[in-house]
Amino acid sequence: MAEIDEKDLWEPAELFGEFEAATYDQWRRAAEESLKGAPFEKRLVTKTYEGINLAPMYWPKDVEGLELAKSLPGTFPFARGTAQAGHLESPWVIAQQTVEPTPDRANEVLAHDMARGQTGIHLVLDRPTRLFTDADHATGQVGVDGLSLCTAADAKTLFAGLDPAAPLHVDAGALALPLLCLLAAGREQAGLNAPPAGVVGADPLAELAATGSLTLDFTPAFDAMAAAVLLARESFPGLRTILVSAQPYHNAGAGAEKELAFAMATAAEYARAMGQRGLTADDVFASMALSFSVGRNMLMEIAKLRAARVLFAMVAEAFGASEQAAKAHVHARTSWWTKTAYDPYTNMIRNTTEAFAAVMGGVDSLHVGFFDELVRHPGEFSRRVSRNLQVLLQAEARFIRPVDPAGGSWCVESLTWELGEKAWSLFQEIEGDGGMTQALYAEGPQQACADTAAQKRVDVERRKEVFVGVNKYPNLEEKPLEDVWPDYETVASRRMEEVARARHGAGAPAVESAVADVVSARMGGDLSAMGGKCLEAARAGATLGALGGALAAGGDSLPSVRELDFSRGAEVFEDLRKNAERMEQETGKRPRVFL
Numbered sequence: 149m150a151e152i153d154e155k156d157l158w159e160p161a162e163l164f165g166e167f168e169a170a171t172y173d174q175w176r177r178a179a180e181e182s183l184k185g186a187p188f189e190k191r192l193v194t195k196t197y198e199g200i201n202l203a204p205m206y207w208p209k210d211v212e213g214l215e216l217a218k219s220l221p222g223t224f225p226f227a228r229g230t231a232q233a234g235h236l237e238s239p240w241v242i243a244q245q246t247v248e249p250t251p252d253r254a255n256e257v258l259a260h261d262m263a264r265g266q267t268g269i270h271l272v273l274d275r276p277t278r279l280f281t282d283a284d285h286a287t288g289q290v291g292v293d294g295l296s297l298c299t300a301a302d303a304k305t306l307f308a309g310l311d312p313a314a315p316l317h318v319d320a321g322a323l324a325l326p327l328l329c330l331l332a333a334g335r336e337q338a339g340l341n342a343p344p345a346g347v348v349g350a351d352p353l354a355e356l357a358a359t360g361s362l363t364l365d366f367t368p369a370f371d372a373m374a375a376a377v378l379l380a381r382e383s384f385p386g387l388r389t390i391l392v393s394a395q396p397y398h399n400a401g402a403g404a405e406k407e408l409a410f411a412m413a414t415a416a417e418y419a420r421a422m423g424q425r426g427l428t429a430d431d432v433f434a435s436m437a438l439s440f441s442v443g444r445n446m447l448m449e450i451a452k453l454r455a456a457r458v459l460f461a462m463v464a465e466a467f468g469a470s471e472q473a474a475k476a477h478v479h480a481r482t483s484w485w486t487k488t489a490y491d492p493y494t495n496m497i498r499n500t501t502e503a504f505a506a507v508m509g510g511v512d513s514l515h516v517g518f519f520d521e522l523v524r525h526p527g528e529f530s531r532r533v534s535r536n537l538q539v540l541l542q543a544e545a546r547f548i549r550p551v552d553p554a555g556g557s558w559c560v561e562s563l564t565w566e567l568g569e570k571a572w573s574l575f576q577e578i579e580g581d582g583g584m585t586q587a588l589y590a591e592g593p594q595q596a597c598a599d600t601a602a603q604k605r606v607d608v609e610r611r612k613e614v615f616v617g618v619n620k621y622p623n624l625e626e627k628p629l630e631d632v633w634p635d636y637e638t639v640a641s642r643r644m645e646e647v648a649r650a651r652h653g654a655g656a657p658a659v660e661s662a663v664a665d666v667v668s669a670r671m672g673g674d675l676s677a678m679g680g681k682c683l684e685a686a687r688a689g690a691t692l693g694a695l696g697g698a699l700a701a702g703g704d705s706l707p708s709v710r711e712l713d714f715s716r717g718a719e720v721f722e723d724l725r726k727n728a729e730r731m732e733q734e735t736g737k738r739p740r741v742f743l
Contacts, residue, residue, distance in 0.1 A: 162251045172207055179204070196448060197403040197600050200566055206558035213324065216458065218559040221552050223462035225567040227564060229453045229515040230475035234265055234551035241269035241346075241513035242538040243317045243479065247526065249291025251305040258310055261531060268346065269310065269512055270317040271295055278321035278355075278364055280696025281533055282651070283643035291639035298643075298692045299650045303334020308450045310338075315346030316387075317479060319439070322362050322369055324350035324389055325679060326695035329686035332384065336687070344514075347479065349391025350376065353414050353584055357593065358396040360711030365703020366421075366585070371675060372699045373418070374425040377681025388437045388477060390418055391395060396591065398441035400712035401601025404452040408571035410593050411438060412459050413584035416575075419467050420583070425675055429469040435462075438476050442506045443483040450554050451563035453478060453509025458568055459575070481515040482504045482618045487522055488718040490725060491617025495519040496533060500680040503537055507547050508554045514538060522716075524632045526595070580655045588709045597712055608717050617723040624738075648690065654689025662688040666698040 194202040211217040244266050248254040274294040276286035282298045283290045320327045328348045352369045376389040390413045394407040429567030442449045457476045464474035482502040487495045496519045503516050516534040518526040541547045554560045578587050607613040607733040614620045662685035669678040732738040
């Protein structure tokens, strides 16, 4: 290739200097003429569910005076990311969910997927495990939609042969300490020479909002949360043990500003509870991880993730945390709310745009939902498609190369600021009314989510919000995907036998003594010893149920609130379609519906 002479190069100013710069007023007049009398605001300005007017074009004046737009990556308040080099030195973790029901099957899938590009171990737990209940004591749902893990031996099977440096991501529900100790003990038994890192987090407020109740009071829940923070600080410094998830609110219909406000109010609630137990602000905020769902409004979702880091830094600063502790760790997943059961292959495209937004927003780890997750258990093909989407973004599209590629965008910077202001205002209202726990008791977040969900539902019914393949361009000839699920009855029977065998095989006196030590540390208020005692009990053979029972006992009452109402955007039309198909099967005629 011939070398380019520098004198042949041209500066953009030389080209654009030949044209007179257009002003906003000139552009608007030209746009209004093309609308032929239609109102500019109605046709070209979009009113979002967050109450923000999304303009058709942004200009330098839109970011005048915004200090965030002038900040650099890695500098407080971290709108442009927490690392100066972005993902250049440390790409986001490809943390695809593993939803297999048994430890051996989960290990098999993880080994397969991690050999093909997955870089994190993201475990989804079944309902009994999230309720720290052993499989042989559960009343149902063993292995359903997640992993049954009850002993250190289970964890040993899970981790055998896996990369010891792979970070974890586990939403443990209301109580993380028992599961954390089992995972740590199992890793030791499996010969993994690195302590667990990543996130094994408790999030009792999200669990309360999602299910309407907890199986332990806040006092023991926060005691165990504090003990987990102290244990991780001493033995697992790369592990975060407090999770702040906005995903339940997203799935209940909340707009981005509500997701942010509820997440920050939750973080503040946990910080106060941990402070009352003697933990420093640095210990608390360095132990937190944020978790969001990423939806269909690409620009708003990019701004949401950027604003999350800013707001988290502000909350941390208000509690006295250092800049280092104020750096948010942000996990994300593509939205469940936006997915469709009909024409499911279009979910691949929805996941692509949502994953793009997540990466542009600067996530630290990401799960791309399986395109068929609504209708069947993910197989090798659906796992491969989701995993390879992330691999493609990193290896082919090279999104790890630009540092904060969205930074400097007049639109994104403006939205980040406006969204952050709205979320901060709502956050302050919640704080003024007593905090997130009181807000859930008063049903404020539940009603706020329901109100936005109702707006979205009307727009879907009127087809203002489009779901391709469902409320627009439906394929009435499509053949449904094969309905494949694990044999959960067999899984439950097997797991009950395995856990009962493990319990009886462990040295009963040693286990009882170790669990009694956990109870003694807790009753004595020795939170710094409680985590270590729990780990020793897990090593001795204590089960998840035994550890959970030792930590959960006590408290005045079990919290109960109105649970969030989860529904996907496309469900109203999917129900119409199902009814039409049912009628066709019964009468031989398909009804016609005018849209």
